[in-house]
Amino acid sequence: MKCISSICTMALVAACGGGSGGDSGAEKYSDLRATYFSINNQIDFNAPITASTLPTTGSANYEGSIYINTPGNITVAGELELAFDFANADFDGKATDIVDSDGYQYDGELDVTNGFIDRSADPNTSYAFIGDIDGTVTDPDDNAYTLDAFIVGDFFGNNEEYVAGVIRGDVDSDLGDFEVSGSNSGFRAEK
Numbered sequence: 001m002k003c004i005s006s007i008c009t010m011a012l013v014a015a016c017g018g019g020s021g022g023d024s025g026a027e028k029y030s031d032l033r034a035t036y037f038s039i040n041n042q043i044d045f046n047a048p049i050t051a052s053t054l055p056t057t058g059s060a061n062y063e064g065s066i067y068i069n070t071p072g073n074i075t076v077a078g079e080l081e082l083a084f085d086f087a088n089a090d091f092d093g094k095a096t097d098i099v100d101s102d103g104y105q106y107d108g109e110l111d112v113t114n115g116f117i118d119r120s121a122d123p124n125t126s127y128a129f130i131g132d133i134d135g136t137v138t139d140p141d142d143n144a145y146t147l148d149a150f151i152v153g154d155f156f157g158n159n160e161e162y163v164a165g166v167i168r169g170d171v172d173s174d175l176g177d178f179e180v181s182g183s184n185s186g187f188r189a190e191k
Contacts, residue, residue, distance in 0.1 A: 147171050
């Protein structure tokens with residue numbers, strides 16, 4: 001079962017209380033949240049693009065934001081960049097400027113690698129693209145969080161203007177390990 005819209009958005013809303021971190025971090029988190037919802041509100045989640053109809057030439061760059069809701073109702077968000085090469089049916093990217101819902105900024109980034117477009121994907125049961133998203137980020141107290149996961153999603157809009165989906169995998173951290181799934185993670189990006 002695919003989770004792109006309602007559950008993921010509810011998880012982000014539930015974790016978006018005020019923060020007591022630094023002003024720039026709180027502003028950054030607020031901006032990332034606003035980006036996520038601005039893109040989210042433009043997408044008709046009942047109409048993903050059928051992957052077999054995607055372009056077979058050219059490329060597209062998308063920018064947006066990701067979030068992962070951790071135990072303790074702390075949401076970590078970041079800027080997302082994805083670059084799709086339709087000719088080779090692949091993509092890569094990164095998530096940077098990681099900040100949590102309390103406004104604390106994290107060092108490090110998450111790299112998106114080994115991405116591919118599955119042109120045979122059925123939009124009702126599977127995602128149009130999948131890739132690895134891995135990396136280690138460190139909070140202000142030097143606690144490390146290592147993500148080992150997949151980023152999966154679909155294209156939306158008349159001309160593939162949007163991509164949206166979830167992150168699935170595991171986080172190993174100095175404070176304990178947890179699972180990342182469609183119910184506690186998501187991303188939205190646009191051309």
